[in-house]
Amino acid sequence: xxxxxxxxxxxxxxxxxxxxxxxxxxxxxxxxxxxxxxxxxxxxxxxxxxxxxxxxxxxxxxxxxxxxxxxxxxxxxxxxxxxxxxxxxxxxxxxxxxxxxxxxxxxxxxxxxxxxxxxxxx
Amino acid sequence: xxxxxxxxxxxxxxxxxxxxxxxxxxxxxxxxxxxxxxxxxxxxxxxxxxxxxxxxxxxxxxxxxxxxxxxxxxxxxxxxxxxxxxxxxxxxxxxxxxxxxxxxxxxxxxxxxxxxxxxxxxxxxxxxxxxxxxxxxxxxxxxxxxxxxxxxxxxxxxxxxxxxxxxxxxxxxxxxxxxxxxxxxxxxxxx
Numbered sequence: 001x002x003x004x005x006x007x008x009x010x011x012x013x014x015x016x017x018x019x020x021x022x023x024x025x026x027x028x029x030x031x032x033x034x035x036x037x038x039x040x041x042x043x044x045x046x047x048x049x050x051x052x053x054x055x056x057x058x059x060x061x062x063x064x065x066x067x068x069x070x071x072x073x074x075x076x077x078x079x080x081x082x083x084x085x086x087x088x089x090x091x092x093x094x095x096x097x098x099x100x101x102x103x104x105x106x107x108x109x110x111x112x113x114x115x116x117x118x119x120x121x122x
Numbered sequence: 123x124x125x126x127x128x129x130x131x132x133x134x135x136x137x138x139x140x141x142x143x144x145x146x147x148x149x150x151x152x153x154x155x156x157x158x159x160x161x162x163x164x165x166x167x168x169x170x171x172x173x174x175x176x177x178x179x180x181x182x183x184x185x186x187x188x189x190x191x192x193x194x195x196x197x198x199x200x201x202x203x204x205x206x207x208x209x210x211x212x213x214x215x216x217x218x219x220x221x222x223x224x225x226x227x228x229x230x231x232x233x234x235x236x237x238x239x240x241x242x243x244x245x246x247x248x249x250x251x252x253x254x255x256x257x258x259x260x261x262x263x264x265x266x267x268x269x270x271x272x273x274x275x276x277x278x279x280x281x282x283x284x285x286x287x288x289x290x291x292x293x294x295x296x297x298x299x300x301x302x303x304x305x306x307x308x309x310x311x312x313x
Contacts, residue, residue: 004244006244007244007247010232011244017251017278021271022279024271038266081207096269098266100265
């Protein structure tokens with residue numbers, strides 16, 4: 001097998017696309033790490049510092065999300081594969097875990113400046 | 123007399139080529155089913171991240187089949203994957219359909235445009251990254267909105283890496299496989 005110049009060109013363009021997407025995702029940040037939960041009915045932002053358990057409605061039922069020890073994880077979801085539960089806890093800005101079948105997306109984002117707000121509902 | 127013999131030989135060759143294409147499509151389609159099951163078995167570090175091994179038959183077919191048979195194979199793959207992962211009647215099947223058709227068309231066009239100027243490695247990377255990019259676009263519209271930018275980097279990077287590995291495998295397979303050489307003469311009506 002001998003690679004052609006076009007193989008390398010395609011590889012480089014693809015690597016460029018990956019690098020661009022990484023800069024777009026992780027470029028900003030700083031600020032306090034917050035848990036962002038997006039579900040079918042809206043988007044919620046919680047501080048990671050207070051432990052709590054949340055239920056998010058989706059097309060299949062309720063997904064349970066738990067914030068504990070400055071990390072957040074999906075502990076239960078009515079999806080067939082349970083990949084979201086197996087993904088475990090996240091705590092660093094840019095990390096995410098999702099339940100695609102139940103349309104729940106959980107991420108940690110470093111966008112807020114912190115402050116005294118417990119929860120923001122959009 | 124001579125002319126009519128020649129044209130009937132050509133007609134026979136044509137129908138044998140058509141049969142050969144149907145055979146190759148059916149076999150590769152069956153491989154798509156099998157590889158979908160293998161894919162489904164392998165644990166994933168993140169949801170809906172895939173190795174894309176079920177796309178291997180499509181990558182091999184980009185060189186073998188004319189467009190209608192090739193697209194039929196891509197649809198068989200989408201159907202097989204969706205049946206095996208249980209997502210056929212959910213909106214997740216849309217992701218499979220959009221991703222697979224994008225990858226299939228990108229790989230077919232790359233092969234037709236560049237011919238031997240590109241190996242299966244380049245074709246495969248192009249298909250994988252194009253497919254993932256389209257799925258990200260779809261996810262942005264349908265499910266995640268802005269949050270897609272967080273999902274995109276690991277997803278696209280996986281496409282690049284698995285696409286490259288699948289391409290290397292396909293290239294070596296094409297070089298060595300006797301089945302592939304026979305399939306090639308079959309779809310040309312010489313087998």
